[in-house]
Amino acid sequence: MARRLRIRPASVPLRGHCRPPGDKSVSHRVAILGGLAEGVTRIRGFLDAEDTRATLDAMAALGAEVEEVGDAITIGGGRLKPPEQALDLGNSGTGMRLLCGMLAGHRDLRGSEITLVGDASLSSRPMGRIIDPLMTMGAVIESAQQRAPLRIRPQALEAIRYSTPVASAQVKSALLLAGLSAEGETVVVEPGPSRDHTERLLPAFGVPLLDGAPGVGVRGGSRLKGASIHVPGDLSSAAFLLAAAVLVPGSEVEIENVGLNPTRDGFLRVLDALGARLELSLDKSVGLEPVGTLCARHQSLEGIAIPASWVPLAIDEFPIIMALAASARGQSTIQGAQELRVKESDRIAVMCTALRSLGVRVDETPDGAVIEGGAIQGGTVDSHGDHRIAMSAAVLGLIAQDEIIVEQAEWIATSYPGFVDDLKGLGADAAWLD
Numbered sequence: 001m002a003r004r005l006r007i008r009p010a011s012v013p014l015r016g017h018c019r020p021p022g023d024k025s026v027s028h029r030v031a032i033l034g035g036l037a038e039g040v041t042r043i044r045g046f047l048d049a050e051d052t053r054a055t056l057d058a059m060a061a062l063g064a065e066v067e068e069v070g071d072a073i074t075i076g077g078g079r080l081k082p083p084e085q086a087l088d089l090g091n092s093g094t095g096m097r098l099l100c101g102m103l104a105g106h107r108d109l110r111g112s113e114i115t116l117v118g119d120a121s122l123s124s125r126p127m128g129r130i131i132d133p134l135m136t137m138g139a140v141i142e143s144a145q146q147r148a149p150l151r152i153r154p155q156a157l158e159a160i161r162y163s164t165p166v167a168s169a170q171v172k173s174a175l176l177l178a179g180l181s182a183e184g185e186t187v188v189v190e191p192g193p194s195r196d197h198t199e200r201l202l203p204a205f206g207v208p209l210l211d212g213a214p215g216v217g218v219r220g221g222s223r224l225k226g227a228s229i230h231v232p233g234d235l236s237s238a239a240f241l242l243a244a245a246v247l248v249p250g251s252e253v254e255i256e257n258v259g260l261n262p263t264r265d266g267f268l269r270v271l272d273a274l275g276a277r278l279e280l281s282l283d284k285s286v287g288l289e290p291v292g293t294l295c296a297r298h299q300s301l302e303g304i305a306i307p308a309s310w311v312p313l314a315i316d317e318f319p320i321i322m323a324l325a326a327s328a329r330g331q332s333t334i335q336g337a338q339e340l341r342v343k344e345s346d347r348i349a350v351m352c353t354a355l356r357s358l359g360v361r362v363d364e365t366p367d368g369a370v371i372e373g374g375a376i377q378g379g380t381v382d383s384h385g386d387h388r389i390a391m392s393a394a395v396l397g398l399i400a401q402d403e404i405i406v407e408q409a410e411w412i413a414t415s416y417p418g419f420v421d422d423l424k425g426l427g428a429d430a431a432w433l434d
Helices: 024-036 050-061 093-103 128-136 169-179 197-204 235-247 266-274 308-327 338-342 347-357 387-397 409-414 419-425
Strands: 005-008 015-018 039-044 065-069 072-077 114-117 141-144 147-152 161-163 185-189 210-212 215-219 228-230 252-259 279-282 291-297 331-334 361-365 368-372 379-382 404-407 429-432
Touching: 005 387, 015 419, 024 039, 024 050, 024 072, 024 093, 024 169, 024 197, 024 228, 050 065, 050 072, 050 093, 050 409, 093 114, 093 128, 093 147, 093 169, 128 141, 128 169, 161 215, 169 185, 169 197, 169 215, 185 210, 235 252, 235 266, 235 291, 235 308, 235 387, 235 419, 266 308, 308 331, 308 338, 308 347, 308 368, 308 387, 338 347, 347 361, 347 368, 347 379, 347 387, 379 387, 387 404, 387 409, 387 419, 419 429
Parallel strands: 015 252, 039 228, 161 185, 379 404
Antiparallel strands: 005 404, 005 429, 039 072, 065 072, 114 147, 141 147, 185 215, 210 215, 252 291, 279 291, 331 368, 361 368
16 A cells, blocks of 8 residues: 655754664575575574565475574475466565575476566566576576566576676576575675675575685585574665765754675765764674674765765665765765666656755766756655655655655565664654555
8 A cells, every 4th residue: 555654854853763674685685595494594694575575485385394482593405396376476576586596496386387486676677687698508597578577497507617707696696596506616706895794694594605816606505504593774775864864954863773785885984075074883702694783873974976886885885875965075986887777767767856856956877967956955855665765765855955755665665674763762743644
């Protein structure tokens, strides 16, 4: 059901502390690996949101025994079976792409046909970057113009050494998951860094990584064993609260249990370059992922040119980065971010349209934008079904000259169901209108 969110300009500073929801990327991966692993996997901090639930439900439909006990999830895995119906991934591009790799050669599923479907948004997103290298390995995947629904007939695969045209954690992870079922050693080489959650998780499940310098690989036939995993808080979700604190005068907000993976720190680099100095403290025990506390205070921002090399390290945070740039003094430029055009929406086009509707001068480019910072007017922003667009517009509502109404704000639930409550808990005037 479509919902509208109203945010009024902040009348008081934002104050307090909170914990962001579990990391979305890690939650997807641990759901899949837990279903593959022999024995029981225990997960704490799993993201309870629509996208990650879709992946967890898909693994349950494939035979994984999923049980929720208090704040923990256990997965009994090791033996999969063909599902009774199509696996519906909803809006989850990560879930669909990673499952495509995992299913392509899985021994338990050979001889069956498995269909992956999604909502209208997911069905419009390109899957060729996954399909092409998987078919090179011998996968049988049918689709219409390389978009969902995807029909997969699992069968024996041959390992490959694959160089990705762009750094993509989803492509890398899908190929590594396929490589677990392939004959030989599968190695993925990227032109730059991408998030390394899969590489951190595989050894925890008993799978050693191959040093395929300059790439990373796995050996076919490797067996996974159940593990105990703590999912850290999602920096991509925390980014909205940190940005709100930086923008609203007098604010001071502390965010606890934030994942600080160095392949995800692009947002922190951009904040620092804009002039926002965060206080960071690392927890003593970090487990598989570095975890810490971030404290943000209101600071004036200056426009910057964002290096293209930072784009893969902040790919999910660019809507809120564009919102920050709109409030900074001077001009900000974004280049090398064409990947944003194939997310839940065309995030370059949708954010440029949203900012213009709020009175911001923006020039859209093929791979980014040029943004002239200034006053933010009130108005209505259509999120186009994109959770990160919706939350970025909500943050701008705190410093706008008049209230902002966000259309299709219900999509926030795909990654951060508690966002509005957390924002209100810090002192924001936010309310659902429907």
